[in-house]
Amino acid sequence: MIMNLFLPFYLIFSLTFGILSANDLETTSRTEIPDPANLSHKWWEDFEHAGNLQSNHIEDFFSSLKKQIDQLSPENQEEAQKLMENIKNNLQSLKDAAAKAKPLEIVAPMAATYSIDRLIDIHHALGKNRIELKITEEDRDQKIQLIQKIQEKVDKLILNYDKSSTYSESKFLQGLDWIATRTELELNKKSLEILNQNYENIKTVLSLRKNEEDFAEKHLVSSHAEVAKFEQQMLATQKEWEERKQIASTKDSNFMTASLLNSCDVNEVKKQLSILHGFEAAIEEAGAQLQYIKAALMFNLSKLVTQSPDESTLAAFNQQGKEWRQTLDNDENLFAEWRKRAEGISQRNEQVLCLTEPSNQKQKEDSSHLHDELVNIGKKNLQSISNLEAALSDTSFLLESFEDNISPFVNQHTQWINGFFSYLGATYSSLVESMGHTLFYVGTYPVTTFSLLRFLAILFLTFWVSRLVVSALTTIGAKRRGVQQSVLYRINRLIHYLILLIGTLIALSTIGFDFSNLLLVAGALGVGLGFGLQSIFNNFVSGLIILFESNLKIGDVIELENGVRGEVRAINVRSTILRTPDGIEVLVPNADLVTTKVTNWTLSDPFRRIHIPFSVAYGSDKELVVGLITEAAKKEPLTLLRTGIPEPTVYLTRFGDSGLDLELLVWIDERAARQAKNVLSTYLSMIETVLRENQISMPFPQRDIRIVSMPEPSKPQEQ
Secondary structure, eight states: OHHHHHHHHHHHHHHHHHHHHHHHHHHHHHHSSOOTTSOOTTHHHHHHHTTGGGSTHHHHHHHHHHHHHHTSOHHHHHHHHHHHHHHHHHHHHHHHGGGGOOOOOOOOOOOSOBOHHHHHHHHHHHHHHHHHHHHHHHHHHHHHHHHHHHHHHHHHHHHHHHHOOSOOHHHHHHHHHHHHHHHHHHHHHHHHHHHHHHHHHHHHHHHHHHHHHHHHHHTBOOOHHHHHHHHHHHHHHHHHHHHHHHHHHTSOOOTTTSOOOOOOOHHHHHHHHHHHHHHHHHHHHHHHHHHHHHHHHHHHHHHHHHSOOOHHHHHHHHHHHHHHHHHHHHHHHHHHHHHHHHHHHHHHHHHHHHTOOOSSHHHHHHHHHHHHHHHHHHHHHHHHHHHHHHHHHHHHHHHHHHHHHHGGGSOHHHHHHHHHHHHHHHHHHHHHHHHTSEEEEETTEEEEHHHHHHHHHHHHHHHHHHHHHHHHHHHHHHHSTTOOHHHHHHHHHHHHHHHHHHHHHHHHHTTTOOOSOHHHHHHHHHHHIIIIIHHHHHHHHHHHHHHHHOSSOTTOEEEETTSOEEEEEEEOSSEEEEEOTTSOEEEEEHHHHHHSOEEETTSSOSOEEEEEEEEEETTOOHHHHHHHHHHHHHHSTTBOOOTTSOOOEEEEEEEOSSEEEEEEEEEEOHHHHTTHHHHHHHHHHHHHHHHHHTTOOOOOOOOOOOOOOOOOOOOOOOO
16 A cells, blocks of 8 residues: 555656756756857866776867867857867866976984084074965965955856856857856866965974074084184185175265155266165175174084083173174164165165157267166166075074073073063063154144153143242241241242253253244144133133232231132133132132232232121110220230220211111231121120120110001891
């Protein structure tokens, strides 16, 4: 029963699978040799799977293509022929690509010991491997980008090819272009595969060589004969360096700052040649110096591995190592600047001379000769700089090996200290270099990070000096009698402003501000005042006016138009600080104190007369009240009693609603005047006590209430 149910499905599946298999076999046999006019989407997979790259079928493919191309119209035959040649070249290159794979380089096994010359050879081979690895990596990245572009082109060709449903010469050319582009894609994929293989091989060799170099550094050996040989090399290179230095001193040495060639004038060209010859002499001197340092390192390194150094020799080695390290670090930066300069000079010389059109044959010959000489010496200088960089790499490597071989002879504590100071020195050098970069310009003056720090340091020093001077003057004034605090404060503020002004001008001049042109400075100040500093400048000038006029001094008690009263505590750049009797500090703009009405209670003298009103009942003895209150006021400690100051007085001011209104007038000193409410309370309490003790009545408001009887309401009339 179950077999009967599945039998129809089995028959359908078998028939379908048989049909598909037949189609696949037909397609395979058809696509072994691709037909540009009838390509499937999988034609390359079928073509490659059939092994056509390694068989004679490829000749059949090109024979078939040639017959089809011969049947095209003449205008399409040329394009088709070019595409067929591209396909032929791509397939042949793809067939031969496997032979281009670089075999793994054989690295000799490690030895037990190594000489210094062998160590240098290993370092050279390691440097060569690093360069090969870098080049291979760059080629690989470029190949990946190229494959992406070719793949995009293949995708577009497939879309355009599918749009043509019937055979035509255009479709044949599109198919031919598709085959050519796809073979180019596969060729680049194969090249990328080989590059990846080469990259891994080079990495393996590089790792082996690096391990050998590290091992060789720790297992160096030498002999007395090698020490003598290296010593002779050191003396010879030292002599050569001195000679090159002497030659360079006679040459033009302004090649880093001289102007580039901008004219074809003969004199200008000869001057440029002189600059390049000076450049050449400087490069040769630097190369001779590197050769001397290299020879000296080899000599000292051979001495070091031959016999253990004593303390004096070890100290000399350390000192020389530091000096050579500093020299090599400077050379690294210098060579980079030289390369940039040499490239700029060569480019400019070629550009200018290429535009030259001499007027006669002699000038043409001279120009051609000078052009060749300039180009040749420019190329020579660039090559010499490359040689310098290679020599610098070798010398730096030898210096590192020298330092590593010194380390075992230095105790751990000393080694840590030396390393720490070396780190500090390197950090300081790097910091100084980074601080020398230009951040912006003030006019034409370049402002660097160092300039800004110097600017801030001068401002900080200015504030510190100002505070120090003001503090010293305050201390001196406090020790001297007769010096008024207000005068001392005024002097301190003026000195403070003067020091700040001088310090600010000096600080601004360090970042390029030019104060020699006062008109320009005044104009800039005017623009600044007009656009935002007007209020600040107004208050600043008002503060100076207050200090110079002396109408307001520290310690004065003043009252403003709005009723705020307080003691002047400080007169600053923008505002003046008042302290009210309630202990509240109020900031008053200096301009308000100059332009508005201000009452100064202690301007000319520190004394003040206050008015204390009080009342007694009608019928009281006026003379008795006046006498009692006057005598009591004289006994009050707050009352000021001195020659020239009126004594306390009581006046009858008016007849009040409930009694006689009187007023006590009394003078008090500066200290009491600062606490007006407390003084008023003290005198009112004294008056109440005197009146109460003498049984003198004090009036209080009285009100008489009179009740007026109202008429009784009338009764309504009865009807």
